[in-house]
Amino acid sequence: MGLVCLGVNHKTAPVEVRERFAFSKSALEAALQEVAGGEGIDETVVLSTCNRVEVYAVCESSDAGLAHLEGYLRDHFGVEKGEVDLFYRLRDGETARHLFRVASGLDSMVLGETEIFGQVKKAYAAAHGAGVTSRLLNKLFQHSFKVGKAVRSSTHIARGATSVGSVAVDLAEKIFGDLGKCQVMVLGAGDMSRRTAQSLMSRGAKSIIVSNRSYDKAEELAVEMGGEAIRFDDWAMAIPKVDIVISSTGAPHTVIHPDDVQAAMRRRRGRPLFVIDIAVPRDVEAGVNELENVYLYDIDALEAIAAEGRREREAQIKVCDAMIEEHMGEMDVPGLGSGGEGRGREEMGGEYRAAHE
Amino acid sequence: MAGEVMDRLFLILSTVCFLGGFLYVVAGIRSGAYRPSRVNLTIMGLGFVFQCVYLWQLGQLRGRCPITNGFDLLIFVSWSMVLFYFLLGPPFRVSLLGVFTAPMVFLFQVGALLISGGKLEATPLAERGKLDPWLETHAALSLMGYGAFALACVAGVMYLVQDRQLKRQQLSNLFYSLPPITALGRTVFRLLVIGFVLLTAGIGSAFLMKDRPDVVHLLPTVAVWVVYGVLVGWQLVRGMGARKLALVSAWAFVLPVLTLLLLH
Numbered sequence: 001m002g003l004v005c006l007g008v009n010h011k012t013a014p015v016e017v018r019e020r021f022a023f024s025k026s027a028l029e030a031a032l033q034e035v036a037g038g039e040g041i042d043e044t045v046v047l048s049t050c051n052r053v054e055v056y057a058v059c060e061s062s063d064a065g066l067a068h069l070e071g072y073l074r075d076h077f078g079v080e081k082g083e084v085d086l087f088y089r090l091r092d093g094e095t096a097r098h099l100f101r102v103a104s105g106l107d108s109m110v111l112g113e114t115e116i117f118g119q120v121k122k123a124y125a126a127a128h129g130a131g132v133t134s135r136l137l138n139k140l141f142q143h144s145f146k147v148g149k150a151v152r153s154s155t156h157i158a159r160g161a162t163s164v165g166s167v168a169v170d171l172a173e174k175i176f177g178d179l180g181k182c183q184v185m186v187l188g189a190g191d192m193s194r195r196t197a198q199s200l201m202s203r204g205a206k207s208i209i210v211s212n213r214s215y216d217k218a219e220e221l222a223v224e225m226g227g228e229a230i231r232f233d234d235w236a237m238a239i240p241k242v243d244i245v246i247s248s249t250g251a252p253h254t255v256i257h258p259d260d261v262q263a264a265m266r267r268r269r270g271r272p273l274f275v276i277d278i279a280v281p282r283d284v285e286a287g288v289n290e291l292e293n294v295y296l297y298d299i300d301a302l303e304a305i306a307a308e309g310r311r312e313r314e315a316q317i318k319v320c321d322a323m324i325e326e327h328m329g330e331m332d333v334p335g336l337g338s339g340g341e342g343r344g345r346e347e348m349g350g351e352y353r354a355a356h357e
Numbered sequence: 358m359a360g361e362v363m364d365r366l367f368l369i370l371s372t373v374c375f376l377g378g379f380l381y382v383v384a385g386i387r388s389g390a391y392r393p394s395r396v397n398l399t400i401m402g403l404g405f406v407f408q409c410v411y412l413w414q415l416g417q418l419r420g421r422c423p424i425t426n427g428f429d430l431l432i433f434v435s436w437s438m439v440l441f442y443f444l445l446g447p448p449f450r451v452s453l454l455g456v457f458t459a460p461m462v463f464l465f466q467v468g469a470l471l472i473s474g475g476k477l478e479a480t481p482l483a484e485r486g487k488l489d490p491w492l493e494t495h496a497a498l499s500l501m502g503y504g505a506f507a508l509a510c511v512a513g514v515m516y517l518v519q520d521r522q523l524k525r526q527q528l529s530n531l532f533y534s535l536p537p538i539t540a541l542g543r544t545v546f547r548l549l550v551i552g553f554v555l556l557t558a559g560i561g562s563a564f565l566m567k568d569r570p571d572v573v574h575l576l577p578t579v580a581v582w583v584v585y586g587v588l589v590g591w592q593l594v595r596g597m598g599a600r601k602l603a604l605v606s607a608w609a610f611v612l613p614v615l616t617l618l619l620l621h
Binding site: 159160171173174175176177269270271272289292293295297301304305308 | 519523524526528532533535536537538539540542596597598599600601602
């Protein structure tokens with residue numbers, strides 16, 4: 001009996017390839033039944049996200065099982081000759097180790113991200129619901145949830161923010177706590193400010209005001225985000241009632257000066273103001289950060305924190321892998337071998353192997 | 358010696374708990390693995406239970422509310438601080454208040470142990486009948502007010518630490534463990550209001566005592582009341598800003614400490 005995984009992910013294949021192999025939600029159950037119905041396949045789980053498509057299976061023989069899965073993908077997704085190398089083929093212990101790394105966020109594009117944990121859970125629930133899992137995959141996936149939780153709670157792999165948007169959100173939460181009472185103002189309707197505002201809104205910010213030199217663009221973004229548009233000449237009047245200002249106007253000179261903010265702060269009765277300047281050249285004069293209860297972060301400051309977050313997470317990989325090895329030792333699944341000595345590692349896609357070794 | 362240790366057993370146990378709680382969180386923060394957990398809350402809770410038991414024993418010994426000398430007073434203020442920590446910390450998600458509170462309580466209690474001298478003396482039975490309940494109310498409420506001011510000082514320091522990190526854009530492990538700065542600002546103000554109300558009631562009860570209050574004793578307390586009253590009033594009427602409030606709260610606690618030293 002063997003445990004195998006056949007898959008592609010963001011490290012082995014570009015999005016144009018990955019998207020072709022993606023299993024749609026509506027077709028997943030039929031696909032699960034079809035894979036599980038193959039000769040020599042006893043159990044299966046399909047994990048299909050925007051960054052990976054992986055088919056896990058318990059089969060009578062690893063080689064025959066992998067051949068069957070490849071055949072299935074060839075028949076259903078039209079895998080071309082050169083694309084065969086983009087797939088990694090993992091066996092036994094290496095499959096378990098890989099699943100543990102995936103569930104822990106170690107194999108994700110954004111190291112340590114937590115969304116994958118839910119996606120693995122959903123994939124397992126779908127397969128379990130379809131009745132195509134049994135003793136081995138049940139045990140393996142349950143164990144992967146335990147490992148994913150343990151790795152995240154005992155290490156810093158999910159600590160800190162790794163992108164400008166998430167740093168801005170983290171800082172906003174460290175200033176205001178619950179963002180549910182926070183009003184956001186966006187100056188300049190560019191892509192970067194839109195994304196940052198979206199991050200804040202997705203974490204519960206109360207409302208948004210958009211101001212842009214072109215009022216039409218401001219209105220467009222305001223409608224998209226369920227907010228209110230104001231004329232560019234009026235942004236200074238709005239500062240007393242907002243808590244977070246995101247500025248990215250594209251102006252060649254500074255737009256927000258200490259005097260503007262100081263006047264507004266008098267009317268805020270000491271409520272803090274978080275100013276995010278993601279424009280280059282900068283929109284906000286550095287002196288604004290000297291004002292009491294005003295916290296100014298420009299793009300370099302946000303990037304530096306994000307880079308530090310990424311560095312800290314990368315430094316945790318070894319610790320996480322050591323934890324996973326401990327769990328591999330604890331695994332008691334018949335037929336899996338010792339874990340780690342599987343032949344699959346040699347057969348993994350070239351880029352994937354390079355990224356892991 | 359053994360008798361003296363037994364006399365103060367629960368005080369020593371609670372002091373050890375506060376030191377342990379402090380060291381536990383500091384170790385967690387230094388390693389970056391700190392997360393608010395039941396462990397720290399349990400250690401602080403245990404320290405509080407020991408404090409309560411000790412104060413009860415002391416009350417039995419004194420035959421009154423145990424606020425008769427500098428030793429009692431330090432323990433009572435420490436107890437008030439932990440009480441307010443439990444009332445305001447976990448419910449308002451400012452759990453790390455414990456790590457800043459614990460060392461202050463530890464120092465107060467070590468101070469109490471150092472000045473406690475030999476065997477604790479019981480109040481003679483003859484004196485117990487002469488007690489004025491308003492005098493005890495005055496002392497207890499005033500010291501509880503001081504406890505709230507001490508905790509406002511602690512929360513103020515936490516605010517200033519968080520503000521400094523945000524301004525300098527240097528975010529340490531402590532930054533991620535501290536509560537949001539606005540929550541800290543609100544906590545400072547809440548504690549100032551609680552302290553002021555308690556101190557007002559404490560001073561008010563002094564005027565209900567059988568004997569006229571001792572002016573020399575009462576004046577420094579009234580001075581503290583005026584300073585904190587101005588602080589609370591200013592914030593209520595004009596809104597001085599959370600940072601200024603935190604800064605003034607941190608420094609203002611020097612005044613209650615000085616009055617305690619002066620009076621005892």
